[in-house]
Amino acid sequence: MNKAPMLLQARGIKKDFFGNVVLKDINFTLEKGQIMGLVGENGAGKSTLMKILFGMKDITETGGYQGDIILDGEKVHFETPFDALAAGIGMVHQEFSLLPDFSSTENIQLNRESVNYNVTSEIFGERLNTLNKKEMRKKAVEAINKLGVDLSPEMVVSEMPVGHKQFTEISRELSREKMKLLILDEPTAVLTEKEAETLLKTMRKLADSGISIIFITHRLGEIMEVCDKILVMRDGCIISELEKDKTNVREITKAMVGREVKGISENKRENSDAPEIMNISHLWVNMPGEIVRDVNLSVKKGEILGIGGLAGQGKLGIPNGIMGLYQAGGKVIFDGKEIQLNDAKLCLKEGLAFVSEDRRGVGLLLDESLEWNVSFTAMQAQDKYLKKYFNGLIKWRDQKAIEEVTQKYIDELQIKCTSSKQKAKELSGGNQQKICLAKAFALEPRLLMVSEPTRGIDVGAKALVLEALKKYNQEAGTTIIMVSSELEELRTTCDRIAIITDGKVAGILPAHTSSEEFGYLMVGAKDMVKEGEK
Numbered sequence: 001m002n003k004a005p006m007l008l009q010a011r012g013i014k015k016d017f018f019g020n021v022v023l024k025d026i027n028f029t030l031e032k033g034q035i036m037g038l039v040g041e042n043g044a045g046k047s048t049l050m051k052i053l054f055g056m057k058d059i060t061e062t063g064g065y066q067g068d069i070i071l072d073g074e075k076v077h078f079e080t081p082f083d084a085l086a087a088g089i090g091m092v093h094q095e096f097s098l099l100p101d102f103s104s105t106e107n108i109q110l111n112r113e114s115v116n117y118n119v120t121s122e123i124f125g126e127r128l129n130t131l132n133k134k135e136m137r138k139k140a141v142e143a144i145n146k147l148g149v150d151l152s153p154e155m156v157v158s159e160m161p162v163g164h165k166q167f168t169e170i171s172r173e174l175s176r177e178k179m180k181l182l183i184l185d186e187p188t189a190v191l192t193e194k195e196a197e198t199l200l201k202t203m204r205k206l207a208d209s210g211i212s213i214i215f216i217t218h219r220l221g222e223i224m225e226v227c228d229k230i231l232v233m234r235d236g237c238i239i240s241e242l243e244k245d246k247t248n249v250r251e252i253t254k255a256m257v258g259r260e261v262k263g264i265s266e267n268k269r270e271n272s273d274a275p276e277i278m279n280i281s282h283l284w285v286n287m288p289g290e291i292v293r294d295v296n297l298s299v300k301k302g303e304i305l306g307i308g309g310l311a312g313q314g315k316l317g318i319p320n321g322i323m324g325l326y327q328a329g330g331k332v333i334f335d336g337k338e339i340q341l342n343d344a345k346l347c348l349k350e351g352l353a354f355v356s357e358d359r360r361g362v363g364l365l366l367d368e369s370l371e372w373n374v375s376f377t378a379m380q381a382q383d384k385y386l387k388k389y390f391n392g393l394i395k396w397r398d399q400k401a402i403e404e405v406t407q408k409y410i411d412e413l414q415i416k417c418t419s420s421k422q423k424a425k426e427l428s429g430g431n432q433q434k435i436c437l438a439k440a441f442a443l444e445p446r447l448l449m450v451s452e453p454t455r456g457i458d459v460g461a462k463a464l465v466l467e468a469l470k471k472y473n474q475e476a477g478t479t480i481i482m483v484s485s486e487l488e489e490l491r492t493t494c495d496r497i498a499i500i501t502d503g504k505v506a507g508i509l510p511a512h513t514s515s516e517e518f519g520y521l522m523v524g525a526k527d528m529v530k531e532g533e534k
């Protein structure tokens, strides 16, 4: 068989951020129509390498890079994403680069019309009036159809659940003409299994039409399903290059972390006699795409209660509603006292904490240090990590306490950073997720809600994060409500799992119940379930 022509070659790529070397000597080639998987632990350097290929300002503003990139036989050096776009490279980033106040159609079409990558909404607003909206909608719908998903072209980005935002990003790239290379940085992290499957199929179609794809994901099953070859990165180097047909998930994992990865120990606790700590009755939450209609739940003190279900059924709406991030109604009683809904600050004061699934949107203060991120909410809501003078009249940051608590969680969660003073935006995605957890732990809540806690976390660190939640639950006695789209992760971490369908509780089963039974609840076949409370 003839080898496909080469599209891309990277030769001796090196990158440091102010002396911190994050890419050492990267060499690889990519053929036309080939899908290359890029895997590695959190902080291995995957996103940095892709940002170089796409001419991102994080790279140009930090001294550029060394080495050569050859595209279609010509040496290229992109100073801005526009240079990369003009050369036929598209990229879907880990963080969304959408305009929140505009619809999917506008986002899909505007970025390709735009002349300035970071152009403000005001300018877009004016431009919008002069554009042919009917034509734009038609093209956006074409791109959405290419992807094969159920996405409303009219929905405004700020009201979309994360999965829809991701599809808008991908549709935007698909609407570009003359695309040669598509870079997808963890595109499936915010998608459900079914949505991810759709995306993988589209990727295969695109590759068959001659477009090359670089695909970063922590879900190794997806790598095996769709890639032709796999590059494994560790600590800024390429550790191995594997052909899909000659490798397996175990070998890839071992290459990534340099050791065999231990599974997560199973939770076999049954504490049915524990008293109730939270009672949720007739809860409704107006979270677009994750509407909660009528949820009734009793949470037991000291347990880890899992909340699962298919995307769009309302599981994400529950913690978001209780914590006041979306409009909610109904009654929530916590430790004998009714929680005032729609007031996030009051919830924090009552001893509730929430790690959102939307890490960048509500999770982090990106321009601030890790110390500030970990301690800020506790300082603001609970007067923690403050020194008080004159009977509390004057409060001042307790720098030593702040440093200590941040360092404690950097060690426990193995957060990869240069120091606790580093800015949050400089951390890799997975390590940012760990900071979100540290921030919640630092609040020492009586009840902690976590939503998609392992999103973007590598296979090695996943067990670490789940074990950290269990340890925190056992040692501090904190009750945890964990929302996740990964049933297996719920089954190994929780005591009981409630499945949400159509905005209501379809049933609650002990975590050790078989996946099949949970599956029945998810698809509304309650009658098929044998055991549990239903």
Ligand SMILES: Nc1ncnc2c1ncn2[C@@H]1O[C@H](COP(=O)(O)OP(=O)(O)OP(=O)(O)O)[C@@H](O)[C@H]1O
Residues within 6 Å of the ligand: 017, 022, 040, 041, 042, 043, 044, 045, 046, 047, 048, 049, 058, 062, 416, 417, 425, 426, 427, 428, 429, 430, 431, 456, 458
């Ligand atoms: N703007 C920046 N300034 C300083 N350091 C940075 C910056 N961007 C990334 N880094 C560092 O470069 C290293 C590699 O990060 P990168 O985001 O490439 O990792 P990754 O492999 O994509 O990880 P993840 O799987 O968690 O997304 C990390 O140690 C990170 O802290």
